Amino acid sequence: MAAIHDQFDTILILDFGSQYSHLITRRCREHNVYAELMPCTTQLKDLNFKPKGIIMSGSPYSVYDKDSPHADPGIYELGVPILGICYGLQEMAWQMKGKVDKCDHREYGFAQVHMSKIGGDNASVDALFEGLGDEMQVWMSHGDQLSAPPPDFRVIGYTATAPYAALAHNSKPFYGIQFHPEVTHSPRGKEVIGRFILNICGCQAHWTMEEFIGKEIARIREICGPKGRVIGAVSGGVDSTVAAKLMHEAIGDRFHAIMVDNGVLRLNEGKQVNEMLNKDLGVNLIVVDASDLFLSRLEGVEDPEQKRKIIGNTFINVFEAEASKIEATAKEEEKKGAAAKGRVEWLLQGTLYPDVIESISFKGPSATIKTHHNVGGLLKDMKLKLIEPLRELFKDEVRALGRLLKIPAPLVQRHPFPGPGLAIRILGPVTREQVSILQQADSIYIEEIRKAGLYDQIAQAFAVLLPVKAVGVMGDSRTYEQVIALRAVQTEDFMTADWYVFPAEILRRISSRITNEVAGINRVTYDISSKPPATVEWL
Numbered sequence: 077m078a079a080i081h082d083q084f085d086t087i088l089i090l091d092f093g094s095q096y097s098h099l100i101t102r103r104c105r106e107h108n109v110y111a112e113l114m115p116c117t118t119q120l121k122d123l124n125f126k127p128k129g130i131i132m133s134g135s136p137y138s139v140y141d142k143d144s145p146h147a148d149p150g151i152y153e154l155g156v157p158i159l160g161i162c163y164g165l166q167e168m169a170w171q172m173k174g175k176v177d178k179c180d181h182r183e184y185g186f187a188q189v190h191m192s193k194i195g196g197d198n199a200s201v202d203a204l205f206e207g208l209g210d211e212m213q214v215w216m217s218h219g220d221q222l223s224a225p226p227p228d229f230r231v232i233g234y235t236a237t238a239p240y241a242a243l244a245h246n247s248k249p250f251y252g253i254q255f256h257p258e259v260t261h262s263p264r265g266k267e268v269i270g271r272f273i274l275n276i277c278g279c280q281a282h283w284t285m286e287e288f289i290g291k292e293i294a295r296i297r298e299i300c301g302p303k304g305r306v307i308g309a310v311s312g313g314v315d316s317t318v319a320a321k322l323m324h325e326a327i328g329d330r331f332h333a334i335m336v337d338n339g340v341l342r343l344n345e346g347k348q349v350n351e352m353l354n355k356d357l358g359v360n361l362i363v364v365d366a367s368d369l370f371l372s373r374l375e376g377v378e379d380p381e382q383k384r385k386i387i388g389n390t391f392i393n394v395f396e397a398e399a400s401k402i403e404a405t406a407k408e409e410e411k412k413g414a415a416a417k418g419r420v421e422w423l424l425q426g427t428l429y430p431d432v433i434e435s436i437s438f439k440g441p442s443a444t445i446k447t448h449h450n451v452g453g454l455l456k457d458m459k460l461k462l463i464e465p466l467r468e469l470f471k472d473e474v475r476a477l478g479r480l481l482k483i484p485a486p487l488v489q490r491h492p493f494p495g496p497g498l499a500i501r502i503l504g505p506v507t508r509e510q511v512s513i514l515q516q517a518d519s520i521y522i523e524e525i526r527k528a529g530l531y532d533q534i535a536q537a538f539a540v541l542l543p544v545k546a547v548g549v550m551g552d553s554r555t556y557e558q559v560i561a562l563r564a565v566q567t568e569d570f571m572t573a574d575w576y577v578f579p580a581e582i583l584r585r586i587s588s589r590i591t592n593e594v595a596g597i598n599r600v601t602y603d604i605s606s607k608p609p610a611t612v613e614w615l
């Protein structure tokens with residue numbers, strides 16, 4: 077079976093734990109070159125492909141510390157170009173007998189790199205900086221630096237405080253830079269990465285979603301064989317819809333999509349998703365109404381983690397039952413003389429690259445802030461094998477893929493909606509009444525955002541129902557009712573987020589519609605917390 081590395085030139089990024097490691101991957105992909113992040117402790121013997129080039133990331137460690145991470149020295153014998161960034165440079169220098177020490181002045185922020193010209197003023201700058209002029213602004217974040225370069229390296233860039241800000245080997249394609257080209261604060265950094273992967277490594281810029289679709293469809297067909305069937309949980313969210321459409325293109329009706337109505341979906345969501353997938357996209361979708369089961373298990377539960385756990389587990393139960401039903405129906409049909417159908421062998425998951433990145437850290441998992449409900453839990457009990465066509469993609473790549481698969485724009489641009497749904501937006505116990513109040517308020521909020529043409533400027537917007545009551549006055553009478561909080565955020569990757577600044581007029585209209593139209597609400601507030609210290613969802 078053709079692996080992704082056989083189909084696309086691949087840059088291997090060794091992650092030494094920098095908070096910017098994934099950005100290096102992104103910058104490569106923006107040049108249409110496939111790049112993959114792996115832990116810095118990856119041993120060459122365990123690598124099942126040969127990269128066209130290697131980039132070593134930054135790191136919170138210092139190379140000279142006793143327990144600092146180091147790359148397999150075999151990489152220097154692979155015969156491919158290597159670029160070290162910050163710690164990556166220090167690591168390369170350290171492994172090749174240069175000297176790295178704590179610097180007198182740690183450098184954090186902007187710096188000006190001067191590109192050295194070897195052989196006088198008329199000589200050209202190094203290939204890594206070709207066409208970038210004599211100097212450029214970059215962003216630095218380091219407390220160590222080289223005090224002596226390793227033998228056989230020349231200086232190709234320096235700053236006022238770092239005499240060895242950029243190095244190149246005299247005869248091999250090894251490079252190191254002290255600054256961070258992957259962050260947007262280095263305005264020409266993306267070009268530096270481009271010089272390395274395109275000119276120095278000679279990668280072909282083939283990584284486009286157009287290329288990916290054809291290759292991935294062929295790969296799915298090969299994996300599933302002529303008869304194998306696949307089931308998949310589909311929510312109407314971007315990831316699962318794109319994955320479902322791709323499966324449908326690959327194997328048609330042998331793919332069965334299942335949407336679970338867990339009783340905490342948004343207003344009319346089950347109906348809408350059903351129509352969209354069945355009618356608009358031609359995908360074979362079953363909507364299973366399990367709302368009674370979910371709501372009965374959630375009864376009286378206030379604890380956020382408890383809610384997530386109950387919903388995650390119940391998803392699994394419902395899903396397993398549906399998988400058996402599909403098999404049983406096929407058996408019945410066969411008894412009546414229908415052609416034998418293949419087994420349901422595969423489970424489709426909409427895993428994205430950020431989920432994969434989070435789980436590859438060599439430092440072990442970070443603190444659990446909240447347990448995102450996880451369909452991956454299915455694995456333990458089910459004999460189904462996993463199929464994850466989006467595993468290598470970032471969200472914006474998934475959206476581009478969706479557009480190419482002719483999934484309607486409003487669906488591709490849809491804000492994410494968490495699996496545990498409104499249960500984590502109702503701050504107290506979940507009841508049908510509370511769900512109904514929140515559904516109405518949320519629907520008005522989103523409708524007004526769309527009317528104002530702001531939906532696509534906001535990464536995620538939703539309403540939250542608070543378990544407190546406040547006093548109000550309506551029609552000269554006293555009211556004592558619940559409070560709705562509105563949330564809207566802008567973010568690149570949902571790891572950090574900022575609250576969205578609405579025009580006051582829009583907030584006024586939303587507030588007035590919610591208090592007028594939703595019985596049980598007499599007050600609306602707007603959440604002005606960023607992440608961190610808050611999170612996007614309230615629970």
Ligand SMILES: Nc1ncnc2c1ncn2[C@@H]1O[C@H](COP(=O)(O)OP(=O)(O)OP(=O)(O)O)[C@@H](O)[C@H]1O
Binds near residue numbers: 311334337493
């Ligand atoms: N109501 C549901 N019915 C069936 N599967 C669901 C449901 N809600 C979530 N899932 C499954 O859980 C997975 C993870 O949910 P998640 O919200 O992260 O992704 P998504 O809904 O596909 O996309 P988005 O992030 O845009 O909402 C989905 O891809 C889907 O497989």
Ligand SMILES: O=c1[nH]c(=O)c2[nH+]cn([C@@H]3O[C@H](COP(=O)(O)O)[C@@H](O)[C@H]3O)c2[nH]1
Binds near residue numbers: 448495614
């Ligand atoms: O599928 C999901 N299952 C979950 O349990 C879950 N919890 C949070 N989210 C979504 O993740 C993003 C970041 O949210 P937080 O800042 O609240 O962690 C936001 O987009 C949230 O909506 C979830 N998605």
Ligand SMILES: NC(=O)CC[C@H](N)C(=O)O
Binds near residue numbers: 138218
């Ligand atoms: N950003 C980095 O890679 C920093 C590397 C090393 N920890 C230093 O302080 O110099």
Ligand SMILES: [Mg+2]
Binds near residue numbers: 311313493494
């Ligand atoms: Mg979702």
